[in-house]
Amino acid sequence: MARVVVLATGGTIASAAGPDGGAVAQRTVGELIGTMGSSSSVEVEGRDVVNLGSYLMRHRDIRTIAEAVAEEIARADVDGVVVTHGTDTMEETGYLLDLLHDSAKPVVLTGAQRPADQPDTDGPRNLRDAIAVAAAPQARERGVLLAFGGRLFATARTRKFYTVAAEPFVTIGGGPIGRVAAGEVVLTAHPVRPAPLPPLGEGFDSTRVDVVVAYPDVDAALAEAAVAAGARGVILAALGSGNGNHALLDWVRRAAADGVAVGLSTRVPEGPVVPMYTNGGAVDLIAAGALNLRSLPPFHSRMLFAALLSSGKPVDEQAIAPYV
Known part of the structure; x- marks a missing residue:
């Protein structure tokens, strides 16, 4: 059985209405995993890293996420990692993680466009899809991917193009490199990636x-x-x-x-x-x-x-x- 670690960092997928009625990131990784049901083919672990709307992310938070990804990927018993993240700055974190990623194991970012307490929230489906990709052998050697709305994107030139649409991401000069349907992962392209950069030091926080x-x-x-x-x-x-x-x-x-x-x-x-x-x-x-x-x-x-x-x-x- 494949083992995938979910690293939760906040975002809409973890958001619910606060006292003033506005959505705020508050749900834990255990709550996120609990919403998507069990899997007979993937063992899922969870870890809370930060819990922020991604519009609040600072360099220090992004470095913390990068360090958590590297730590989990280095485990021999882990086959892939999923990072749940707000869509506002997912393109920055995803790209930076891809610059640093030095393993064949998949790293997959996902999130939601509708908060977790809305009846039509897209978070559980996106999380299920991302876990399926992180566990899929065919996703190896493809760097850091983004799973959203049943589509898979390479992070290098993928941007958020729509503020609230259910499928907000577009790859500049290209398109999705795969899809997920009913848990089946299909990859149709292999991203060309440069050699990874060395791990970030504390200097990144203030650069x-x-x-x-x-x-x-x-x-x-x-x-x-x-x-x-x-x-x-x-x-x-x-x-x-x-x-x-x-x-x-x-x-x-x-x-x-x-x-x-x-x-x-x-x-x-x-x-x-x-x-x-x-x-x-x-x-x-x-x-x-x-x-x-x-x-x-x-x-x-x-x-x-x-x-x-x-x-x-x-x-x-x-x-x-x-x-x-």
Whole structure:
């Protein structure tokens, strides 16, 4: 019998109405496991790690989750791990876990769009599906996956695209890599993954990387404020295929000269950064020192930069090449 450990971290799947009527994360892993019924083919253990709405997650919480995953995966008697998590920042935690994951064993994130005390909550089904995936031999060697609404996604470029829809996740430039139906796990693609990063140290907790979004008439005030507040890296969610303006261009030159890691992404949901334009466009921004993040979304890029910077490695074209 396969053994799967469920690591509970809060989120909508663990939420129920509080005294003011608003949903708040409060249910334990035992309660979550108890809602989905027993399985004759999988032995399930549970462990509470944190219990937060994922909009409250800090770097320290995410590192705690990563350490718990690594600890359970290292057990010889464990075949896979499930992490229950809020959907608001599941894309960040999932991507970071995939950057660190160095085992063939499956790690699967899941959650819910409707709180646990609603009659049509989707949490129990998603949890059953995630456990089935974590126990499935065919899910090995595929890194960290996301199971939601009967679909399986690789975490590398998967984002939350819909606020409250039952199936909120979309993979940029691709689609689901599998499905789960009536407990049957079907994988249709194999993610290409770079070599794992080393485990995070305590420095990750305080490594600040900010995202600055471009828009008409934007200046460098927010980027300058980010650096003044201690940001060691800034991700530009630029316009179109990676374009800014002269104010951002001047700032990139200064920031790069001062050793700030500047990443060039785009605010557009689909498509890569492509240096086509000068006069403050992507051609100039890259020449000034911004690193081309290609198709890596801004908030995934932020986690990559934080992990690299906290490890003490230089963040340059060579360092980011395997991930973009």
